[in-house]
Amino acid sequence: MSTQPSLDSVIEPLQQTLQTQRDAFLREGEVALETRVDRLNRCIAMLVDHQKEICAAVDEDFGGRSRHVTLMTDIFTSVGSLKFVRKNLKKWIKGEKRKVPVPMNLFGAKARVHYQPKGVIGIMTPWNVPVNMIFSPLADAIGAGNRVMIKPSEFTPKTAELMQRLFREYFEDSEICIVTGGAEVGAAFSSLRFDHLIFTGATSIGKLVMKAAAENLTPVTLELGGKSPVIVSDSGNIEEYAEKIIAGKGMNAGQLCISPDYCFVPASRLEAFITACKNTINELYPTINDNPDFVSVINERHFDRVKGYIDEAREAGARVEALNPANEDWSDRSRHRIPLHLIVDPADDLTCMQDEIFGPILNIKPYRTVDECLNFINQRPRPLAMYYFGTDKIEREHVLANSIAGGVTVNDIAMHVSCDDLPFGGVGNSGIGNYRGFEGFRTFSHAKAVYQQGFVNLAKLAGTLPPYSEKVDNMMAQQIKK
Template sequence: MKKILAAQRESFMAALPEPMSIRKDRLKRAAAMIRDHADRFCDALSEDFGHRSREQSMVTDIAGSIGPITHALKNVEKWARTEKRSVQFPLGLFGARARVEYQPKGVIGVIAPWNFPVNLVMSPLAGIFAAGNRAMVKTSEYTPVTAALFEEIVGRYFDATELAFVSGGPEIGKAFAELPFDHLLFTGATGIGRHILHAAADNLTPVTLELGGKSPVIIGKDADLKQATERVALGKMLNAGQICLAPDYLLVPSDQEGAVVEGLKSAVGAMYPTVLSNPDYTSVVNDRHFQRLNDWIDDARAKGATVEVVNPANEDFGSTNSRKMPLHIVRDATDDMTVMQEEIFGPILPVRRYDGIDSAIAEVNRRDRPLGLYYFGKDAAERRRVLDRTISGGVTVDDVIFHVSMEDLPFGGVGPSGMGAYHGFDGFKTFSHAKSIYQQARVDVAKLAGLKPPYGAATRKSIARQIGR
């Protein structure tokens, strides 16, 4: 890995300034790499998960990878323009000028997760390549078939000094994070994010952390319950809930809990009338996560929760080795249950009641700041209060998750749900160095401003002007 990094950095420095034509060419090759092997990536994803919906993979990992690259291709010249900045009066009158030029940082490290192991490699690469950088990617050990496919095909599209993939377990991940990158992007769990930050600290490597947390859904007092429950169910069941932005718990008005639960059941039944043999529904990624989810359900039951399993076809899940898991709605969820303490990352949805919007807001605010927050409702004042009184990485109103797919919006967390952001122009800026350039006027500005000794009347006049006397 050190040799790859050294070769990439040497190649990067030799090529400066990175031409726009090369940046665009890399973006085009990145899109071609995914487009040309779309079917193989879908097969690899399904093998890694035990079963993964082919259409879902095409939407989230194939189209979802090419979309950000296409957006970058369309906009990179605009993003890279020099920005004129103002200078203090009267320097501009004397001919002084200021500007910001966006310069590539160098070699960017990307540590990708297992839940969307193509999209969460390629979406960052859109900004990385647009900014003129090289990249090294550490893939997840939980999706080894997908990782092996990347390693097999990357050489057909990129020289190793432009883009390289490495794979392996925690020890490789630790060594990767300790490399002196010019920037490091990590997507994954909050607990691991802390270790990544520690590992990068010795090199003072700037870090973007895309983490997770418990993203709440607030059902407003006048929400369209049919629409809201359908959209929540769709977001929760996508990838079997294995999404950092999946709805993690529902806050519902006390008198509407029953209607919300029935709406969820109806929506799930319409989308997934069967689960076990349904090609549209994805499996839990591995045995460890499957066991974890079942343990958390048992914990909730043992502590007094009512768990309603949404099983429209009354299938026998105990008679199969499949890791297909139906939606489990956890009612009467309390703070001492694991499902209300940890990010769930699976098809389990706790439901909690509230009386008055301020109590729902207080429920959100006493927890760590989440990656996403979702509000459904028609009351503009109530909506505004939720937006003003809560802090989250991003918000989708009247739906869930969708803000992540808007390329012109920054995507990132806040506090325990992450730091920094990327996507679109914000990604270009994250992976660029904004270089300040000041060009001095021809006149002796230091003398005019009283900065040149011996100090005297001009100095005192300048000080008085600046401090407002």
């Protein structure tokens, strides 16, 4: 007999929580600035006061993740986003003045945009940066005045359980609630009648989330992934570029949606680049297996997936460079640690060039002209992130003007995401919509148009009410012209 829970048993408590939050939202009425700031402050206090517990939980989920990595990528970034919203919120909630057309503006008419919270926001988060992917959109959602339900990934259960306990210490369930469970809970969660739903994760799952949300016409923000390219120019310091690229790729063992996936290198400088990559690894990660700074692949399933890319490339005759300074044996899948590998000039039909890597592999593509790189990138789905390294300003502007990506960092990796005043989001397969900072505040707010009529009845004065006369014809003739 199947032990799979029924859909009703899964969805009923979720619907009850949603209704509890919606009722509380309606009772509260206008959400005061002080209330929003208080919720932001409680989030900051939670992260600061429990950072050791958080680092330990994430480390246990990964089977090996440096606390420094969690401090940098999860806690520091989350606190920064929360503080940025807190600092700017008073300005954002004032709304915006808009222009009133002539002649209404001459008689006292006014127009403005009033930003008000949508209600209850659903947040679905991935496993790779399990804390920041909760708090980054949460900062925008509660800054906008909403109640929030959060479904973390089931692949980081210890972190999810800790987050559930901490949120219950700092918040009522009617304010913010963590929902745990497997794929069946995620499916039920995405089918709820939220006022807005944001999902971060794989493109394949994002399609299912959007399909479920469409049944309720729930607006969605999808933060997906894809194959983020790097173009290394023939201008500048190749050793410096390799150092930054490898450091960026090594962060979280490449398990970031904005991690470099394939890298274009001038054919004439290919060997110098590979040598510089090896030198960088020697400095950053001289050992792999027992190195506390080196992050494990999340689980055995993903270990097998990433190893499969490497094995397939070797079998196909591609050049594979293992950046494994101590030449360690990493075959023990129970530890799921894989040294960074370079796959040099892989064929386009190899799986490593088809799938998003999301692991410690960097594909290297030699090139002769920058337009070759742009043609290759533009023939594929739009990437979430793109990177350009070089000192040639004309070439840089050419690359930026002739490519489309969710975001770009020039001469570094992933730094555009560290800037809270820049929107974060993808294009097409890499995502729909964006958040972070003011763009996030707007994403989770309803922009209500408010028009206030002036002190003159212009419709009557202009003769635009029936019965119509020649006066209307003359006025229309004056306005409808080139």
